Amino acid sequence: MITKIKNRFNQNLLLKLFSILKFKNSKNVWNKILTIGVVVVFVSCTRPQPRKPVTQSTSTFLQESIIRNKIINKVEEEAFIKLMQADSSKDYITSEYGFWYYYNNKISETSALPKTGDEVTFTYEIRDINDEIIYTKEELGEKNYLVDKQELITGLQDGIKLMKEGETVTFLFPSHKAYGYSGYKKIKSNEPLIYKVTLHKILTNN
Known part of the structure; x- marks a missing residue:
């Protein structure tokens, strides 16, 4: 139960961070993506590790990987959307x-x-x-x-x-x-x- 709460907290924290790093233009987008990635890794690695069986640790790792990938995908999608909105001459x-x-x-x-x-x-x-x-x-x-x-x-x-x-x-x-x-x-x-x-x-x- 505690692990689920922490996972939800971490996901909400990262989503809040994503909302702060709005893409006003396409420049330096890669730096922002890297920033998100670093924070994702930091949050995942620094939270207390529960004393659980190996199978539970594997499950937790997979859950964190899913959350991390969702965040990265969301950041990239938002970056491309901003890029396309700024380039109205193209029919995307x-x-x-x-x-x-x-x-x-x-x-x-x-x-x-x-x-x-x-x-x-x-x-x-x-x-x-x-x-x-x-x-x-x-x-x-x-x-x-x-x-x-x-x-x-x-x-x-x-x-x-x-x-x-x-x-x-x-x-x-x-x-x-x-x-x-x-x-x-x-x-x-x-x-x-x-x-x-x-x-x-x-x-x-x-």
């Missing part, structure tokens, strides 16, 4: 897959979308939420990908299947649709990302 679309996107170049005529097993060729660049470049398309090079058959971040797996050949789309991926907690090279832990993707070719696999 909310995806059912848990990210947002807009068309830089949209093909109006009816044509096939990639499906499982098709081979696609694409180029892309990666920016952070402050619109600072992380990887250029020249650094990343042209990619060949078998849809749903090869490893790719989940956001891009889903995003590719929304694109027609010749289209360029910019995707806003929360960290759980990108590299998550682990990060990757220049990409930080729990970092939301902006991908600009051009789909050059779809080779249908019948």
